[in-house]
Amino acid sequence: MADDLIPGAPEAPNSGPRVDAPTGTATVGHQWDGIEELDTPMPRWWLLTFFACIVFAIGYAIVYPAIPLANSASKGLFGWSSHGDLDAELSAEAARQAPVKLALAQLPIDQLPGNPQLLRAAERGGRSAFKVHCVQCHGAGAAGSQGYPNLNDDDWLWGGDLATIQTTLINGIRHPGNDDTRVSQMPAFGRDEILQRAEIRDVVAHVRVISGQDEASAAAARGAALFEANCAVCHGAAGTGNREQGAPNLTDAIWLYGGDRASLTATIVNARAGAMPAWGNRLDPVTIKMLAAYVHSLGGGEATPVVEIAAADAAKTTQ
Numbered sequence: 001m002a003d004d005l006i007p008g009a010p011e012a013p014n015s016g017p018r019v020d021a022p023t024g025t026a027t028v029g030h031q032w033d034g035i036e037e038l039d040t041p042m043p044r045w046w047l048l049t050f051f052a053c054i055v056f057a058i059g060y061a062i063v064y065p066a067i068p069l070a071n072s073a074s075k076g077l078f079g080w081s082s083h084g085d086l087d088a089e090l091s092a093e094a095a096r097q098a099p100v101k102l103a104l105a106q107l108p109i110d111q112l113p114g115n116p117q118l119l120r121a122a123e124r125g126g127r128s129a130f131k132v133h134c135v136q137c138h139g140a141g142a143a144g145s146q147g148y149p150n151l152n153d154d155d156w157l158w159g160g161d162l163a164t165i166q167t168t169l170i171n172g173i174r175h176p177g178n179d180d181t182r183v184s185q186m187p188a189f190g191r192d193e194i195l196q197r198a199e200i201r202d203v204v205a206h207v208r209v210i211s212g213q214d215e216a217s218a219a220a221a222r223g224a225a226l227f228e229a230n231c232a233v234c235h236g237a238a239g240t241g242n243r244e245q246g247a248p249n250l251t252d253a254i255w256l257y258g259g260d261r262a263s264l265t266a267t268i269v270n271a272r273a274g275a276m277p278a279w280g281n282r283l284d285p286v287t288i289k290m291l292a293a294y295v296h297s298l299g300g301g302e303a304t305p306v307v308e309i310a311a312a313d314a315a316k317t318t319q
Contacts (some may be wrong), residue, residue, distance in 0.1 A: 126294025
């Protein structure tokens with residue numbers, strides 16, 4: 001029997017690829033361990049699709065921006081770009097919002113509750129601004145975390161009416177370079193050796209009693225005297241706080257850094273110095289006003305103090 005009739009036999013020199021008898025397809029001319037690869041041609045539909053894709057890609061590169069250049073990209077015959085579409089949409093949205101922003105700019109923030117429609121628009125705009133600038137610290141739901149206050153409750157260090165919130169946003173808290181920033185300074189009673197460790201334990205015991213966490217004790221009684229001598233000047237004799245100095249209320253169940261013994265001890269030993277940016281040089285006045293309206297609407301917002309309302313009325317009378 002001739003070698004060319006034996007499946008898998010080496011091909012004769014210059015005889016060309018062997019044709020596979022069952023399929024009638026030529027082989028590629030090599031084998032491995034008796035296994036040969038057929039030189040099956042590509043399906044015509046696949047080739048047509050491939051060529052169509054090439055033609056489409058060339059046309060796309062000509063019509064749309066697609067070819068990278070040194071500092072930009074090719075413009076394309078249509079002159080279209082996603083950046084252009086975005087700019088157009090932003091411009092249209094800015095034009096739509098312009099009347100509302102103008103009205104907000106002209107209306108004093110303490111008068112905003114008297115215009116419910118404008119107030120709702122401010123709250124919606126403030127919600128959007130909050131998601132961009134504030135969620136990193138206060139969280140998506142504004143519930144805060146350790147060291148970052150919960151904006152949903154009614155516990156405020158400096159006040160929770162619209163004008164006061166706006167002032168806090170503008171000037172920040174302990175923001176360097178801003179003379180009007182909110183500042184409260186608590187001594188580091190342990191680090192600076194103002195109080196001894198045993199005395200700090202007694203003060204902690206007193207704070208836990210006035211906050212309703214522990215029962216009265218001898219340590220708490222000793223701590224009450226130390227509190228009166230060292231802490232009452234800011235927190236008040238009853239520990240209810242002082243907004244003029246940003247001193248927190250120690251009698252409620254709301255804690256910025258924690259009300260357990262370890263957290264209270266750390267606070268008294270080393271003090272705390274949380275900070276918030278001054279947004280007055282970062283955001284425009286209308287955006288800050290909208291942020292104040294949104295924060296005020298979260299649940300803990302307070303009414304404008306009567307003194308401030310009277311002062312505003314007096315200012316209108318003199319104009």
